[in-house]
Amino acid sequence: xxxxxxxxxxxxxxxxxxxxxxxxxxxxxxxxxxxxxxxxxxxxxxxxxxxxxxxxxxxxxxxxxxxxxxxxxxxxxxxxxxxxxxxxxxxxxxxxxxxxxxxxxxxxxxxxxxxxx
Amino acid sequence: xxxxxxxxxxxxxxxxxxxxxxxxxxxxxxxxxxxxxxxxxxxxxxxxxxxxxxxxxxxxxxxxxxxxxxxxxxxxxxxxxxxxxxxxxxxxxxxxxxxxxxxxxxxxxxxxxx
Numbered sequence: 001x002x003x004x005x006x007x008x009x010x011x012x013x014x015x016x017x018x019x020x021x022x023x024x025x026x027x028x029x030x031x032x033x034x035x036x037x038x039x040x041x042x043x044x045x046x047x048x049x050x051x052x053x054x055x056x057x058x059x060x061x062x063x064x065x066x067x068x069x070x071x072x073x074x075x076x077x078x079x080x081x082x083x084x085x086x087x088x089x090x091x092x093x094x095x096x097x098x099x100x101x102x103x104x105x106x107x108x109x110x111x112x113x114x115x116x117x
Numbered sequence: 118x119x120x121x122x123x124x125x126x127x128x129x130x131x132x133x134x135x136x137x138x139x140x141x142x143x144x145x146x147x148x149x150x151x152x153x154x155x156x157x158x159x160x161x162x163x164x165x166x167x168x169x170x171x172x173x174x175x176x177x178x179x180x181x182x183x184x185x186x187x188x189x190x191x192x193x194x195x196x197x198x199x200x201x202x203x204x205x206x207x208x209x210x211x212x213x214x215x216x217x218x219x220x221x222x223x224x225x226x227x228x229x230x231x
Contacts, residue, residue, distance in 0.1 A: 004159075028125055032217050034219060036222075041224075042224055042225075043121070043207055043222035043223050043224045043225050044160070044209075044222040045220065045222070046219040046220070049217075049219055051217045084156070086216060092159075094151065094217075101149055103148060103151075103165050103167075103173060103211065103220070104150075104162045104165065104173050104175065105150070105160070105209075105220065106162065107159030107160050107161075108159050109157075109158060109159050109160075110159050
């Protein structure tokens with residue numbers, strides 16, 4: 001079975017400082033990894049994904065994430081946080097051979113990011 | 118390009134009733150997935166439809182069922198509602214089935230079961 005862990009319920013960072021939101025995963029075989037962001041009373045918005053290739057992937061709004069196979073991690077990063085980045089962030093994994101279908105996304109429990117002035 | 122839309126926005130039902138939620142996929146997308154997001158939790162995969170057939174299902178009982186229509190829009194039906202069914206129901210579409218494409222989510226339907 002595939003699973004995702006986001007060990008921090010909340011991350012606080014000052015505007016202008018770098019931010020990291022942590023994610024580790026468990027899956028048999030090669031994973032497809034995703035980050036989504038959710039604003040209050042809104043659906044999820046796609047930020048970035050890792051499928052194959054370069055371990056550092058860049059996404060929307062200046063976010064990037066690094067795939068680390070040995071540590072089974074896919075941490076989300078941004079060099080300089082903005083107050084408008086404050087939202088709920090979800091890491092997700094899918095796998096072609098997953099029970100339930102290859103399109104099945106398994107999400108973590110989410111990390112609330114709070115960026116303060 | 119029209120994004121994923123869902124209706125209704127909010128819904129209140131009582132235990133034992135049945136509910137139908139609707140989703141219009143993004144233009145050009147033939148795969149629709151449904152997720153349940155309970156308060157304070159990540160979304161949980163319910164099932165996926167590809168070309169009008171269910172081709173993946175999560176750990177949900179049979180009273181959760183769905184349909185996909187020729188225009189790729191979709192319905193989620195829940196029978197015999199229980200209090201624990203109260204959640205945000207999210208629909209997501211993608212251009213193909215395969216797991217490597219990002220899914221585009223609608224704003225969700227907030228279901229409250231009393």
